[in-house]
Amino acid sequence: MTGKLQRVPSVAAEDNGPRLEVHNPANGLVVGTVPNLSADDVAKMAAELRAAQPEWEELGPHGRARHLLNWLDWVVDNEDHLFGLVHREAGKSWGDAALELMVCMEMINFVTKNGAAFVKDESRRIHGPASFNKRLLVHRKPYQLVGVITPWNYPLGMPMMDVPGALMAGAAVLSKPSEVTPLAWAEAVRAWNEEIGAPRVLGCATGAGDTGRAVVEEVDYIQFTGSTKTGRAIGVRAAERLIPASLELGGKDAMVVFDDADVDRAVAGAVWGGFFNAGQSCIAVERVYVQDGLYQQFVDKLVAEVEKLRVGHDAQGEFSADYGAMATDNQMAIVEGQVADARDKGARVLTGGKRSERGLFYPPTVLVDVDHTMSCMRDETFGPLLPVMRFSTADEAIDLANDSPYGLSGSVWTASVERGRQLGNRIDTGGMNVNNALANVFQIPLPMGGWKQSGLGHRFGGPNMVQKYMKQQAMVTERLRLKGEIYWYPYVLKKSRAVDRVLRLTGLHDWRRRLGRAPKPSS
Numbered sequence: 001m002t003g004k005l006q007r008v009p010s011v012a013a014e015d016n017g018p019r020l021e022v023h024n025p026a027n028g029l030v031v032g033t034v035p036n037l038s039a040d041d042v043a044k045m046a047a048e049l050r051a052a053q054p055e056w057e058e059l060g061p062h063g064r065a066r067h068l069l070n071w072l073d074w075v076v077d078n079e080d081h082l083f084g085l086v087h088r089e090a091g092k093s094w095g096d097a098a099l100e101l102m103v104c105m106e107m108i109n110f111v112t113k114n115g116a117a118f119v120k121d122e123s124r125r126i127h128g129p130a131s132f133n134k135r136l137l138v139h140r141k142p143y144q145l146v147g148v149i150t151p152w153n154y155p156l157g158m159p160m161m162d163v164p165g166a167l168m169a170g171a172a173v174l175s176k177p178s179e180v181t182p183l184a185w186a187e188a189v190r191a192w193n194e195e196i197g198a199p200r201v202l203g204c205a206t207g208a209g210d211t212g213r214a215v216v217e218e219v220d221y222i223q224f225t226g227s228t229k230t231g232r233a234i235g236v237r238a239a240e241r242l243i244p245a246s247l248e249l250g251g252k253d254a255m256v257v258f259d260d261a262d263v264d265r266a267v268a269g270a271v272w273g274g275f276f277n278a279g280q281s282c283i284a285v286e287r288v289y290v291q292d293g294l295y296q297q298f299v300d301k302l303v304a305e306v307e308k309l310r311v312g313h314d315a316q317g318e319f320s321a322d323y324g325a326m327a328t329d330n331q332m333a334i335v336e337g338q339v340a341d342a343r344d345k346g347a348r349v350l351t352g353g354k355r356s357e358r359g360l361f362y363p364p365t366v367l368v369d370v371d372h373t374m375s376c377m378r379d380e381t382f383g384p385l386l387p388v389m390r391f392s393t394a395d396e397a398i399d400l401a402n403d404s405p406y407g408l409s410g411s412v413w414t415a416s417v418e419r420g421r422q423l424g425n426r427i428d429t430g431g432m433n434v435n436n437a438l439a440n441v442f443q444i445p446l447p448m449g450g451w452k453q454s455g456l457g458h459r460f461g462g463p464n465m466v467q468k469y470m471k472q473q474a475m476v477t478e479r480l481r482l483k484g485e486i487y488w489y490p491y492v493l494k495k496s497r498a499v500d501r502v503l504r505l506t507g508l509h510d511w512r513r514r515l516g517r518a519p520k521p522s523s
């Protein structure tokens with residue numbers, strides 16, 4: 001497959017324009033190329049998607065679910081091909097690449113199973129006797145064109161977290177994968193348009209930041225996952241265009257381990273949460289705080305477990321490496337910079353701490369004697385570092401966890417679930433786990449979103465997964481046919497007084513005011 005040109009991945013891309021090369025960061029080999037779309041190409045694609053959308057909406061939720069399930073079948077039937085692209089374009093271990101299949105299944109199954117209930121009109125009870133004659137409904141209508149812009153860390157899994165929900169809502173979707181890892185997603189979109197007989201309501205705009213900017217110009221709703229810097233720029237543009245934006249941005253998730261925690265589970269959780277996908281997840285464990293009494297035991301066990309991890313780009317289907325390459329030179333530079341800064345300020349590296357000679361591999365690294373003056377404790381790492389810091393009291397741990405501009409998710413580890421919940425509630429993050437790491441992101445019924453600089457809005461959250469891509473129309477109808485409303489024109493003294501009395505009688509909470517007998521304030 002090396003060097004093979006991808007077929008046109010989108011509904012309208014020109015096949016003879018400029019192209020982008022995609023490299024495997026593990027070995028530098030070219031994996032494929034994709035079109036580098038201009039703003040005009042994106043506008044053309046958006047117009048085609050808009051033209052196809054009404055028919056898609058008309059299909060209804062059951063019809064749409066059929067196409068989504070056909071797509072899932074195609075993904076599974078072609079998994080070696082598709083996840084092989086993920087494996088190579090991101091330089092992942094095969095295990096990390098193969099796990100993205102779970103995301104495809106979970107998301108498509110959830111929206112196809114529940115979509116019909118999520119999109120249908122919803123009746124609401126009236127509030128107050130003045131509305132006795134009203135019937136209330138929330139009617140939902142999809143945004144016609146939803147943009148989904150994603151980063152490079154989960155080439156297939158990341159767009160799959162948002163695109164099925166938007167399609168189930170009845171929207172057309174203009175997706176934009178990262179220029180670093182566009183191949184697997186472009187292939188999945190090609191399959192939607194060419195292999196399964198679905199309406200052409202899913203586009204893939206490949207390219208870099210300028211292509212992403214053009215996507216934001218064209219759509220009616222923008223869902224973005226990526227850096228806080230880019231997310232802020234998109235949020236500003238969305239505000240100017242007055243379109244809604246949902247932004248899932250960076251994180252610096254804290255793991256807080258108390259003396260009474262199950263140390264083996266906590267260590268295993270730290271290893272998984274810190275090093276899964278080479279630490280390149282927004283919800284990765286990025287800093288660990290351990291209480292005095294458990295600190296030394298935790299650190300010893302952590303180092304022993306970390307040293308068992310196998311780093312490499314194993315062959316497809318082999319499962320012989322735990323995590324693979326850093327995706328870009330830039331990511332490698334951030335990790336190296338944070339380790340150098342920590343060392344300069346007095347931190348000790350207990351294991352790891354030096355990149356490998358060949359390929360973009362960085363070993364799992366444990367740092368101790370760290371503090372909040374160091375960039376490894378303040379700035380997003382997105383790499384295989386676990387800095388561990390000691391604390392004494394719960395208040396101190398909460399203060400440390402909250403000493404961050406980010407607020408994505410985190411975890412508390414303790415024998416008492418109740419105590420864990422209460423302490424977790426005091427940490428300012430959009431997600432929290434007790435005795436687990438990363439687990440909240442797999443719970444589709446719960447909202448996933450960041451506080452502070454980690455984002456705006458949320459994905460998932462049960463019905464929200466689909467309904468966020470729909471406008472709401474408040475529909476009011478009359479139960480009985482009356483000639484008019486009593487408060488309509490003309491205002492007549494007797495009638496208006498009667499209305500006023502009824503209003504007070506039914507709308508106030510103490511008898512004196514209900515009967516108009518409350519003392520007037522003295523001026």
Ligand code: ADP
Nearest residue numbers: 150151152177178179208209212213226227230
């Ligand atoms: P990273 O992928 O390193 O987190 P970004 O947040 O910049 O970095 O990128 C995430 C996605 O946003 C990518 O698909 C990228 O091409 C796209 N992108 C970058 N800049 C912009 C922009 N100004 N407007 C829209 N999309 C952008």
